[in-house]
Amino acid sequence: MHSNGGVLLKVEGIALAFGGVKALADVSFDIRKGEVRAIIGPNGAGKSSMLNVINGFYRPHAGSITYKGRTVRHMRPHQAAKAGIARTFQNIALFKGMTTLDNIMTGRLLKMRGNFLLDALYVGPARREETAHRAVVEQIIDFLEIQAIRKVPVGRLPYGLQKRVELGRALAAEPDLLLLDEPMAGMNFEEKEDMSRFILDVNEEFGTTIALIEHDMGVVMDISSRIVVLDYGRKIADGTPDEVRRDQAVIDAYLGVAHDGGKGA
Amino acid sequence: MLYREVGQFRTSYAADQAIFPIRQDRFGMLALLLVAYIAVPLMANEYWLSTIFVPFFVFSLAALGLNILTGYAGQLSLGTGGFMAVGAFTAYKLATAFPGLNIVLVFVAAGIVTALVGLLFGIPSLRIKGFYLAVATLAAQFFLIWLFVKVAWFQNYSPSGVITAPPRAVFGHFFVTGPEALPAYKYWFTLTFAAVLALAAKNMVRGATGRKWMAIRDMDIAAEIIGIRPLSTKLLAFAVSSFYIGIAGALWAFIYTASVEALAFDIDRSFQILFMIIIGGLGSILGSFLGAAFIILLPIFLNNLPDQLGLHVGVALVTNLQDIIYGALIVSFLIAEPNGLAALWRIGKEKLRLWPFPH
Numbered sequence: 001m002h003s004n005g006g007v008l009l010k011v012e013g014i015a016l017a018f019g020g021v022k023a024l025a026d027v028s029f030d031i032r033k034g035e036v037r038a039i040i041g042p043n044g045a046g047k048s049s050m051l052n053v054i055n056g057f058y059r060p061h062a063g064s065i066t067y068k069g070r071t072v073r074h075m076r077p078h079q080a081a082k083a084g085i086a087r088t089f090q091n092i093a094l095f096k097g098m099t100t101l102d103n104i105m106t107g108r109l110l111k112m113r114g115n116f117l118l119d120a121l122y123v124g125p126a127r128r129e130e131t132a133h134r135a136v137v138e139q140i141i142d143f144l145e146i147q148a149i150r151k152v153p154v155g156r157l158p159y160g161l162q163k164r165v166e167l168g169r170a171l172a173a174e175p176d177l178l179l180l181d182e183p184m185a186g187m188n189f190e191e192k193e194d195m196s197r198f199i200l201d202v203n204e205e206f207g208t209t210i211a212l213i214e215h216d217m218g219v220v221m222d223i224s225s226r227i228v229v230l231d232y233g234r235k236i237a238d239g240t241p242d243e244v245r246r247d248q249a250v251i252d253a254y255l256g257v258a259h260d261g262g263k264g265a
Numbered sequence: 266m267l268y269r270e271v272g273q274f275r276t277s278y279a280a281d282q283a284i285f286p287i288r289q290d291r292f293g294m295l296a297l298l299l300v301a302y303i304a305v306p307l308m309a310n311e312y313w314l315s316t317i318f319v320p321f322f323v324f325s326l327a328a329l330g331l332n333i334l335t336g337y338a339g340q341l342s343l344g345t346g347g348f349m350a351v352g353a354f355t356a357y358k359l360a361t362a363f364p365g366l367n368i369v370l371v372f373v374a375a376g377i378v379t380a381l382v383g384l385l386f387g388i389p390s391l392r393i394k395g396f397y398l399a400v401a402t403l404a405a406q407f408f409l410i411w412l413f414v415k416v417a418w419f420q421n422y423s424p425s426g427v428i429t430a431p432p433r434a435v436f437g438h439f440f441v442t443g444p445e446a447l448p449a450y451k452y453w454f455t456l457t458f459a460a461v462l463a464l465a466a467k468n469m470v471r472g473a474t475g476r477k478w479m480a481i482r483d484m485d486i487a488a489e490i491i492g493i494r495p496l497s498t499k500l501l502a503f504a505v506s507s508f509y510i511g512i513a514g515a516l517w518a519f520i521y522t523a524s525v526e527a528l529a530f531d532i533d534r535s536f537q538i539l540f541m542i543i544i545g546g547l548g549s550i551l552g553s554f555l556g557a558a559f560i561i562l563l564p565i566f567l568n569n570l571p572d573q574l575g576l577h578v579g580v581a582l583v584t585n586l587q588d589i590i591y592g593a594l595i596v597s598f599l600i601a602e603p604n605g606l607a608a609l610w611r612i613g614k615e616k617l618r619l620w621p622f623p624h
Contacts, residue, residue, distance in 0.1 A: 086491075102479070114474075121468065130473070131277075
């Protein structure tokens, strides 16, 4: 966690609605280079929507996104990918029919320069490129300790390993900003510890900035440098784990409070 | 020799990424090619060469093309027959307009034209998926056949609507079309197209191109997030697939039947090729060949079976029995292995690695 202070991404006044339902309203926060930034909040608070806005999956109705100094309303998903934003999904979105190796190799597609004709001939550049990228992918496989399942179709893997492969696929793109949507959902204590260690290692060894959504408060408080708290699409708190822990609005949002002006609470 | 990979250590990524990393597979493929190129033409008679092997290779190519689109890229298409017709009629127009043009170039050009037509009909795939896309490709099927039947220019104003392949030779005097063509030359010519294009397809699907296609097939949202552009990836699949199907259509019209009308490529043809890849195995190069073999060879085999067994049954009864047994076999194969013959083959190989131990 060596945040050097520079802002990598800044969202300002983001608003998003689906029909009459307001998913996000006037949300602003920033993510500094090299930090682990957590986004928390009760179910339906708009956390996943926020990630979808950042990597271009949803187009916000108002607000702006400033990434690496460039301000836009909306980036298309492949533009975000090119700009170095990678992500994992809450419900694993792996390519089920492909092996672990192929899934992670797919993560490197943007770095590959070949075309289908070179692939068809499998000569010179295509062969060299394939081997060079394979070497990088093998490092990621070593890093995530998934050597044994290299050639197994991911549809056959247990849940915890699939989550790990998905992290590997995101890492293969060598992202500057890694968005993790509930990387530890549905895991047992040991798997959570493993995943936390991988996230911290990615952050420290590769210097990757991380934004994560997570429900396990213990994990969030332990690994993140700063936390944004959303509730009903609005930002209700923003600060270090200690500040957020003591924030009255956050406690109210999580424990519930009577909505009658506070008198009944 | 047992099918074992014990003691075969792959010490570089390049060796691990080879097309046949296991030694037995390499020898097997080499042996298969030797048999196909030398033993079969020496031993098989004219009937086997021209009415069994040539159509088998032509259908395999068409199935390969559809498998690239449907099996690898996940885009369901019912326009295969129409695209075959594009290949056939383009080859005919080119061959008659430029008599000096080498027949191989004519076929490749026919493939390229079909690829462009496929590209055009692939555009709706950005918005529609699955069965709805299949219905959209039906439009291609009906429109293209209508075009080749109605517009006499495509048939060089032949009154019957039938196009007949002009005589053409490769390497100067080996005629592959026309009355002087020898069955063996036709066989080698078709086999070479099938072998070269199958190798190219295998290379594409195991490389970056294939990973893009399969990513779109398995999870298009995640593919987009990784930076894959859905439209260009799908269109590439349509183009490459149509290239294969176009060449298959040209081979059909020139080498297999020698003269053909547009209705030979109607919707039945599209379904026939779709069944081939479903029975052979979606997303498998080998499966395209196995499926073509199953659909082409089984009816011929069933047709000849009573005679071989010395049974004397009427022709009508044979035809009915053939349909019944054929249908029953398709159903039972699909129940035994929904992923097709290629999956059966793969499971067999995995079992063989451990044989005679069950685990």
